[in-house]
Amino acid sequence: MKRHPITGAAALAGLWLSAGAASACPWDNETYHAEARSLPCVFEVLVGAYPQHTEEYYEARIYAADQALLFAPYYLEALDMKAVALLKLRRYEEARAVLLARAAADPDGYETHANLGTLYTFTGELDLALEHIDKAMAKEPEAHFGREKYHRMLVVYLKDVAADPEVAKKRDFLGLSLTRAQLTGGSKGEFKKSGLEEDAFDALASMISVYGADEVPDLYLAFGDLLALRGERRLAWTAYQRVVEMKHPRAKEIKKWQRELWTKIRDDYGPGEGMSEGLYRGIDQAYAGERATAKTIRKEYAAWEKERLAAGLAVFRDEGLAEIYKKQAEVRPRCKAPGILRGELAGVEAPR
């Protein structure tokens, strides 16, 4: 799959945005299947151990949409399906044409503005993105299961970073700048005091796992900060590891944070606490193992998806999408949404 181009304001935001774009909240008939009731669990999101659609899947969605648009060129559901698939394939100019057709047919529709907001985020046209996100949120304030507001925060952050790259070294896109005490002493109480909401975890998981922003280090940094603040130190360490691997400008500083977290984790999970040795002996070893597993999971799922597509799986129908998400949950269990961090598969909680 192509990488995001560095475009417009996103390019100005800094080279660490080499993935070039941010996550966003597109909307089509897959959205409910992908996000409404479940999402990949936080740990799976962080290590990439969740199934991803193949290029063939998106091509099939585009082709199916075209069969409807041939006869009904303004059929909104097909326009959404095609536009979102094109966005996933990074074919932005084609997506733009489709979304402008949608805007002609439904100028005030929530989906029109949500999807245009997404397009312009990906292309780095951040002012336009904000205008459309605001339109979408005005239409439906709790849009996209309440996650659209995080999309907005990200775009505002990218604009701020474009104006002053130093911003990226001071805070994450959620506005967090953790103190040492917050980093290693986070808890549910600390999280609550911050004023942030639990749906932030769902939003970040969606952005990374559903919308293809899995190469954007700023999202993992925000994830790490959120998790540390909430006292999920093992998960925070894992998120920060991705930030370091992606060479975020704060990587050096974050490596130090990881060492401090690891010290605290060992204190929490020392031998004799009923935890298996592997959990306290080396989080980096466990991480490496899970990253390898992630590749296997994706490969196996891709083979299944291609086989089903070849057999004519109706990727445009609810039944087809239900089959896909049933398979994805079989490949790797998903966590119930909203509130994925509270899911029983979300990770091992440190003793309190």
Place this chain on the structure above:
Amino acid sequence: VRRLSLFLLLAAACAGSGPSPAGPTDTVEAGPAAAAEEAPAPAAPPLTPAGYLAQLEELSALATKNKGDCAALAAALTRAFEERRAALLAPDPALTKAISGDDALRPRMEAAMGALMEGGLACRDDPAYRALAPAIRPAAATAPAAAPPL
């Protein structure tokens, strides 16, 4: 339906207007020549959402009827599209919006479009079917030149 389609084509040719907004029906018995000779056909009223949907449903019925025979499906759809060209080539965008917002029409639209998608997907590799799109829409124009103002 074929008799009526012929009538519609002739009427359109003579009067410069498209087919009836409600689409072809089996109940029309008037001969095309008589209709044309008596008086020029009045300009067709704007298509209603239900009328537009009815035409699409007729196309989707062809996808169901010709399941498994891609060449027949391509031929049938080409013919049916030509018969409804005036209504289908550049429809009013508001029609689909109205259908989407109507609880009674929306499921019918989904069913019709689903049948066309399914038929098309099944014939994806068939040369006759692949020739359908360029034949009926040589310059696929699904997008306007510019976005509407915010």
